């Protein structure tokens with residue numbers, strides 16, 4: 521029987537899961553692929569740190585060359601994170617004709633086209649199913665099952681950490697800081713959780729999803745980005761009173777042949793299935809012109825769910841090695857669709873503002889909105905002191921350009937402060 525030797529870069533949350541799953545499911549994997557898959561070498565930073573997996577028969581080293589220069593190793597799994605180090609290592613590995621599997625969305629979102637081209641040039645596979653939505657097999661599903669359909673939108677909860685934080689704040693009364701610490705302890709958060717809470721991790725995933733669903737290469741600046749750092753408990757409560765749940769949502773929407781991609785807190789109607797997605801779970805809704813709406817749900821982070829996606833890539837590479845079909849791009853769809861201008865991006869918005877608690881202030885706000893043809897369908901005073909009132913309102917659908925104009929006018933009024941402006945899902949028709 522053919523034995524395929526594997527090198528692993530990183531033995532943290534995901535790397536440990538990869539080693540464990542390969543050991544636990546060895547027989548099934550052999551039955552399916554006809555090959556024995558063996559981890560030969562694992563590269564880490566600190567070889568003296570305690571490890572919670574069985575490393576019998578595996579060399580643990582801090583020397584990358586032990587993998588790079590080992591001709592026996594055919595597949596390398598990069599689960600160490602970082603951008604520049606990982607990029608350099610993967611380029612060197614591909615140049616040595618080693619197949620690469622990675623979970624590194626930062627790297628793929630920023631350097632995917634370069635690395636995919638290099639992989640093809642060297643007849644190597646480069647797969648990264650685990651880079652989006654952890655355990656949900658969404659990338660291969662888009663490649664295989666939406667190949668003949670026109671995708672109209674991809675939207676969803678694609679960051680486990682922020683969904684975990686918002687769930688814990690909403691349901692268990694945890695503070696933002698307590699919930700974040702718990703997400704870190706559970707291994708969902710990135711080494712630097714700023715990327716999670718600021719929405720950057722979700723933006724990287726939306727860049728990859730957009731490439732797969734629409735064939736469009738984006739840069740980070742093409743994605744409108746807002747994190748959850750400023751989502752206040754009052755907003756969560758007020759949204760609930762109005763019949764909504766706040767989630768960090770990635771949205772890639774194609775309308776009139778123009779694409780809009782954003783990540784930010786969004787109010788989701790309680791009846792929408794996305795409102796029910798709890799904790800580290802993710803859900804991605806893909807709407808195709810032919811198939812209509814489909815939804816993919818599962819664990820978006822954590823050791824074994826993520827490792828399972830990595831293993832599905834390893835098995836795909838193994839099959840390609842056996843069939844001698846390596847070197848095909850993970851996704852070969854390319855389409856240079858234009859980005860939508862702000863005047864064509866239409867949503868209702870949730871606005872939360874403070875204003876002086878004296879007569880005439882609401883009129884001022886209404887006048888500003890009316891000047892830009894904006895109006896609201898629900899409004900509520902959420903708190904009041906003897907000098908200030910806080911209000912929350914849901915607008916009728918309006919363009920992002922209108923929202924920006926209203927924001928600019930409000931900025932010029934020192935007595936009013938716009939605390940939040942979040943999209944509301946549903947009701948986009950004006």
Ligand SMILES: NC(=O)C1=CN([C@@H]2O[C@H](COP(=O)(O)OP(=O)(O)OC[C@H]3O[C@@H](n4cnc5c(N)ncnc54)[C@H](OP(=O)(O)O)[C@@H]3O)[C@@H](O)[C@H]2O)C=CC1
Nearest residue numbers: 530531532533534564565566599600601623624821822826
């Ligand atoms: N955690 C999750 O749920 C998910 C993570 N991912 C992605 O998977 C990757 C790994 O994440 P995760 O397992 O959580 O990360 P961890 O921080 O838990 O583990 C990182 C591992 O990489 C090693 N490492 C880091 N830098 C280097 C380096 N320069 N040279 C050699 N080894 C290095 C560390 O070594 P040492 O142990 O010695 O410190 C550690 O073993 C990231 O790209 C992440 O974005 C993707 C989906 C889900």
Ligand SMILES: N[C@@H](CC=O)C(=O)O
Nearest residue numbers: 679680681708710821
């Ligand atoms: N930090 C990420 C891990 C998986 O990609 C998340 O929380 O979703």
